[in-house]
């Protein structure tokens with residue numbers, strides 16, 4: 001039971017200031033909507049990246065727009081950082097609290113406001129779960145295409161903030177391609193709207209800017225998404241390979257043949273062996289790799305595409321092809337891929353899920369390099385990923401109870417991300433930068449580019465209070481990481497300490 005904040009006695013000046021802020025926040029909210037004791041705020045100390053934890057000053061649980069606005073105004077007036085939070089399934093620490101800040105949970109905003117079958121749109125509050133949108137419009141033969149594996153739990157507000165992807169995004173686009181309009185509030189508590197219900201809008205594309213903004217530009221309070229007709233039929237090919245690189249080549253070959261599958265996923269032998277005892281998806285546990293290649297559309301389109309994909313996969317050396325014959329079998333084949341993360345949790349006390357993107361033609365080379373890194377770091381790594389998008393998800397297996405194993409896993413992950421940049425890719429595919437990849441942003445972007453990011457942030461959030469310390473590294477941080485861009489031997493910002 002929450003006590004009145006003012007009951008705290010014998011406080012230092014700092015504590016008194018904190019109490020004054022908490023009292024003001026409490027005035028904006030109903031009883032039970034502000035949490036500040038350690039016991040109450042503990043569940044919010046991390047997101048899916050649980051290696052990093054921080055208790056916030058308080059957690060606000062508003063359920064009206066007026067409350068969100070009022071909380072933001074109090075925080076702005078007192079320079080209190082605000083971290084927006086959806087379901088907390090993020091894997092890069094984006095929703096990890098700030099020690100002196102407020103976690104602004106949007107979990108109570110869980111209403112579907114309108115489904116417009118004629119316009120094929122759904123307008124929803126930010127705390128609506130991704131899967132709940134498709135479930136709510138299924139009776140109309142419609143669905144929302146972006147499908148992160150966490151779709152049962154993650155929220156649409158979090159999906160916009162991370163520009164989330166999923167198996168079907170290869171064909172149907174990422175979150176940014178499936179959202180028409182976002183409404184929210186700035187840090188000052190001013191209402192903002194990006195995009196419109198029309199298909200295009202004049203001016204700079206601020207709607208796109210909101211996607212992947214990781215809670216740093218505005219707090220999202222409403223999202224209008226596009227809905228698309230559910231395909232008449234979907235079938236998936238489960239292709240086994242005796243060689244990892246042949247499977248990687250097959251991925252590039254399918255796309256090069258002019259086919260855009262509804263999903264094109266890859267799992268290596270370590271993932272297959274982790275998953276099979278866990279869900280019995282019917283995978284060949286001796287295969288070096290499997291590909292899941294989905295086709296959807298009318299029965300004629302699917303038959304044609306399955307035949308064309310099968311031909312390419314055979315040419316690339318597939319040792320076995322199985323095509324799902326029923327919807328039940330299709331879901332069974334996918335169940336392994338969908339359960340790969342929990343399965344990794346069964347074979348290792350801890351795992352660290354990385355997320356980087358590379359050009360498809362580099363998949364084989366990068367997987368080979370990861371294999372070498374396993375030996376270098378003495379840690380196992382299972383690979384399960386959105387191969388069609390070149391979006392890798394190496395799962396580094398470790399035991400946090402063994403001294404220095406987490407540090408090794410972290411370094412292993414950093415090396416993978418830096419390799420992604422080296423081969424022409426990026427340090428994130430869909431999980432965002434958060435705190436996890438902030439050092440690698442120093443590798444990916446030059447100081448001028450990072451300064452441009454900060455300038456955009458300042459334009460929205462002049463005091464830098466929305467999710468500070470995430471996604472964009474400061475000059476100091478990059479200097480400390482030793483990855484400040486040095487051109488022609490000219491050391492930029494010599495005044496900054498190097499470690």
Ligand SMILES: Cc1cc2nc3c(=O)[nH]c(=O)nc-3n(C[C@H](O)[C@H](O)[C@H](O)COP(=O)(O)OP(=O)(O)OC[C@H]3O[C@@H](n4cnc5c(N)ncnc54)[C@H](O)[C@@H]3O)c2cc1C
Nearest residue numbers: 086087088089090094149155157158161164165215220430
């Ligand atoms: C098992 C598992 C599988 C996953 N698979 C995928 C996958 O296939 N594809 C993928 O893209 N991701 C995946 N993820 C990562 C995660 O689910 C996504 O990033 C998701 O979009 C996060 O949504 P959330 O509601 O949990 O957001 P949170 O984790 O709560 O927050 C994520 C970020 O969004 C910001 N944010 C949240 N809500 C708002 C809001 N209303 N306004 C402004 N900012 C906000 C937060 O500040 C934070 O920076 C997976 C995670 C897990 C645990």
